[in-house]
Amino acid sequence: MSESCIIVGASHAGVSLALQLRREGWAGPITLIGDEAELPYHRPPLSKEHLAGEKGLDAMQLRPAKLYEDNNIELLLATRVTTIDREARTVTLESGRKLGYQKLALCTGASVRKFAPAAGVENVHYIRTAEDTAQLESQIEKGRRALIIGGGYIGLEAAAVLARREVSVTVLEMSDRILQRVTGPDMSAYIQSLHESFGVQVLTGVEVDNIKAQGQQMLVCCTDGKRFEADFLIVGIGVLPNTDLAMSAGLDGKSGIHVNEYGHTSDVHIYAAGDCTVHPSAIYGRNIRLESVPNANDQARTVAANICGKQQVYDAVPWFWSDQYAIKLQMAGLSAEYDEVVLRGSVTGGLEASFALFYLKQGVLIAVDCVARPKEFMISKQLIKAKAQIPGSVLANEEIAPMDFAAS
Numbered sequence: 001m002s003e004s005c006i007i008v009g010a011s012h013a014g015v016s017l018a019l020q021l022r023r024e025g026w027a028g029p030i031t032l033i034g035d036e037a038e039l040p041y042h043r044p045p046l047s048k049e050h051l052a053g054e055k056g057l058d059a060m061q062l063r064p065a066k067l068y069e070d071n072n073i074e075l076l077l078a079t080r081v082t083t084i085d086r087e088a089r090t091v092t093l094e095s096g097r098k099l100g101y102q103k104l105a106l107c108t109g110a111s112v113r114k115f116a117p118a119a120g121v122e123n124v125h126y127i128r129t130a131e132d133t134a135q136l137e138s139q140i141e142k143g144r145r146a147l148i149i150g151g152g153y154i155g156l157e158a159a160a161v162l163a164r165r166e167v168s169v170t171v172l173e174m175s176d177r178i179l180q181r182v183t184g185p186d187m188s189a190y191i192q193s194l195h196e197s198f199g200v201q202v203l204t205g206v207e208v209d210n211i212k213a214q215g216q217q218m219l220v221c222c223t224d225g226k227r228f229e230a231d232f233l234i235v236g237i238g239v240l241p242n243t244d245l246a247m248s249a250g251l252d253g254k255s256g257i258h259v260n261e262y263g264h265t266s267d268v269h270i271y272a273a274g275d276c277t278v279h280p281s282a283i284y285g286r287n288i289r290l291e292s293v294p295n296a297n298d299q300a301r302t303v304a305a306n307i308c309g310k311q312q313v314y315d316a317v318p319w320f321w322s323d324q325y326a327i328k329l330q331m332a333g334l335s336a337e338y339d340e341v342v343l344r345g346s347v348t349g350g351l352e353a354s355f356a357l358f359y360l361k362q363g364v365l366i367a368v369d370c371v372a373r374p375k376e377f378m379i380s381k382q383l384i385k386a387k388a389q390i391p392g393s394v395l396a397n398e399e400i401a402p403m404d405f406a407a408s
Helices: 012-023 065-070 130-137 153-164 185-197 244-248 293-307 374-385 392-396
Strands: 005-008 030-033 073-076 081-085 090-093 098-100 103-106 110-112 145-149 168-173 201-204 208-214 217-222 227-230 232-235 239-241 270-272 277-281 286-288 319-324 327-333 340-346 354-361 364-371
Touching: 005 012, 012 030, 012 073, 012 293, 065 073, 081 244, 103 293, 145 153, 145 227, 153 168, 153 185, 153 319, 168 227, 185 201, 185 319, 185 327, 217 232, 270 293, 327 374, 340 392, 354 374, 354 392, 364 374
Parallel strands: 005 030, 005 103, 030 073, 103 270, 145 168, 145 232, 168 201
Antiparallel strands: 081 090, 090 098, 110 239, 208 217, 217 227, 277 286, 319 327, 327 364, 340 354, 354 364
């Protein structure tokens, strides 16, 4: 049996796992397989600095090519794995080549959720890969009209870039408010107001019925009768975990590849990490799936340690960020099921605003959203991990320093 470790997926989780394996002492061959042709790169800039033309793909590389060589990591790019034979412990590539493994790690990530009314329509764009952004870039010109379907982070980050590049932008969100799945009403209202101050039109409670070609433009028709003309569309309605490969091998992957607290799948020789996984969270007492670079990196490092024989439990506090215009929104924890929100600071002031929104459930801090509040963000990660019970009056009191929350 080959003493190699094969990693399927060459993005944040896959790269972190490969390099951490060497640090943990894995001496055998490591093969990192990615289906894109480029060296593995950071994805968050795709909807921000890269789309804005401020950061090229070379500057977004996760690691230089030499580092893979120095660590004796075989990097197979533009390569797709088609099947896993768990009994033989082999993977088959699209070329027909078979590779044997002792340990297999699935870091297959996620793919954009396609928007059915846009099927077959030209000038419809998604943002997930460098190729996606390159195709979108050709559409961006001053005065053109862009319609963004979906008021989540990807759509809103793209809206901010396009508005700064003097494109006319309209955002259509089917829910009652933007960011409804991930944050509370106060943050949704602040972000919407911020975009509107830059000329972006944000409409909520709007459902697209169909999209029609209209010469070089398109006509977007909504179920309530509203119509919008646009030169191009951007769709940002979420992602789906890439689980087909795992499921075809008999692993549980209906809502994500299921792993235990050690990153193990139901097969003792197969692990998984990153956006494609569903893992148990002791902090929240349920299984969760995260679309987050920190989660991908941290979970991958834990998996690498466990592949090398350790028994490290993964139970990190989820955290995220989003850059829009000149603000950085920092978030820690998961706010679902909160029953109390505490505001520290003020949500007014647009780009000059400075505030933290704390989400509590039965008095326990479960999440925080921060704008220009790095101290509150950092201490909240610790308090969420500790399941700290902090009175709302303490969190809101600006005279109490964040580091003193737990002591007050």
